[in-house]
Amino acid sequence: MYTIISKTTVAPSTVMIHVQAPWVARKAQPGQFVIVRYGVEGERIPLSLSGWDREAGTLRLIIQGVGATTKQMIALKEGDSFTDLVGPLGQRSHLPDDGTLVVIGGGYGTGAVMPTAREAKAKGRRVVGIIGARSKDLVLLEDEMRSVCDEVFVTTNDGSHGMPGMVTDALKIIMAREKVGAVLAIGPVPMMRAVSDMTKPTAIPTLVSLNAIMVDGTGMCGGCRVIVGGETKFACYDGPDFDGHKVDYDVLVLRQQMYKPMEAQALDHECNIVKAMP
Numbered sequence: 001m002y003t004i005i006s007k008t009t010v011a012p013s014t015v016m017i018h019v020q021a022p023w024v025a026r027k028a029q030p031g032q033f034v035i036v037r038y039g040v041e042g043e044r045i046p047l048s049l050s051g052w053d054r055e056a057g058t059l060r061l062i063i064q065g066v067g068a069t070t071k072q073m074i075a076l077k078e079g080d081s082f083t084d085l086v087g088p089l090g091q092r093s094h095l096p097d098d099g100t101l102v103v104i105g106g107g108y109g110t111g112a113v114m115p116t117a118r119e120a121k122a123k124g125r126r127v128v129g130i131i132g133a134r135s136k137d138l139v140l141l142e143d144e145m146r147s148v149c150d151e152v153f154v155t156t157n158d159g160s161h162g163m164p165g166m167v168t169d170a171l172k173i174i175m176a177r178e179k180v181g182a183v184l185a186i187g188p189v190p191m192m193r194a195v196s197d198m199t200k201p202t203a204i205p206t207l208v209s210l211n212a213i214m215v216d217g218t219g220m221c222g223g224c225r226v227i228v229g230g231e232t233k234f235a236c237y238d239g240p241d242f243d244g245h246k247v248d249y250d251v252l253v254l255r256q257q258m259y260k261p262m263e264a265q266a267l268d269h270e271c272n273i274v275k276a277m278p
């Protein structure tokens with residue numbers, strides 16, 4: 001059973017949970033994700049691994065309630081269990097080893113970049129973190145980011161915490177003063193696109209994690225097709241990390257919007273279920 005052993009609200013509609021999954025914790029690598037389902041008729045959704053404890057046999061997940069399934073999941077309590085949990089899925093992150101590593105997180109992406117930042121720091125690399133959010137209450141995991149980075153910038157769109165502006169404003173400062181060897185950016189598509197546009201002219205290797213809609217998560221169904229460097233790739237199997245300079249973001253956004261009417265219908269239906277949950 002994939003029991004939730006702890007749950008903490010880390011921002012509005014966003015929870016951090018630790019879940020028992022010893023076999024997955026044993027194999028987990030930075031950049032990988034799991035697919036979880038709650039309830040026999042529940043939807044399977046991909047969630048990034050934001051940490052794991054191999055000895056305790058637990059995974060750490062950050063879940064943002066954006067639609068029917070994630071809203072249902074953030075309403076779960078300690079002691080509840082996921083019906084199934086598959087993973088670790090996808091390829092581990094591979095980044096060049098020299099120069100400063102800049103990790104950039106927006107939303108749940110701040111949790112998703114954490115394993116890579118932690119690993120790089122443990123190897124003695126200089127790591128600079130950037131956390132981006134619309135406002136102060138949406139800034140996630142700032143203390144933890146400070147503990148795994150040499151320096152951290154926080155940017156908020158409304159200026160309520162850290163630097164006013166976007167993650168790219170902080171990236172610009174870092175790029176102007178030191179040799180950046182690689183960038184890892186995980187968050188909303190516009191953020192990953194803007195970061196990639198900024199690093200492309202100077203060819204700084206930039207990885208982004210593509211949140212394509214997924215079904216099986218094993219490369220069998222084709223649901224997560226993305227175009228990278230003119231080729232069709234499966235985000236679940238070939239990724240989720242890809243070279244941000246080669247991603248066709250327009251196709252990604254179009255495919256993400258394919259199920260909007262069904263998602264709205266499911267949300268309407270599921271809100272009533274969440275309200276009725278004990």
Ligand SMILES: Cc1cc2nc3c(=O)[nH]c(=O)nc-3n(C[C@H](O)[C@H](O)[C@H](O)COP(=O)(O)OP(=O)(O)OC[C@H]3O[C@@H](n4cnc5c(N)ncnc54)[C@H](O)[C@@H]3O)c2cc1C
Pocket residue numbers: 033043044045046047048049061062063064065066067068069070071108112210211212213214215240256257263264267
């Ligand atoms: C590799 C990967 C890692 C992810 N990691 C996290 C994470 O750590 N934490 C987190 O909160 N979210 C994560 N997501 C996004 C999360 O899977 C979606 O928010 C979730 O599936 C939405 O389901 P829903 O029913 O709540 O919302 P819906 O109403 O179904 O959708 C809301 C939006 O989420 C996207 N979405 C819908 N279904 C899927 C799907 N099956 N796969 C991917 N995106 C979808 C669509 O763009 C849609 O507009 C990740 C996605 C991917 C692909």
Ligand code: FES
Pocket residue numbers: 213214215216217218219220221222223224225234235236237
């Ligand atoms: S989710 Fe089915 S191929 Fe990727």
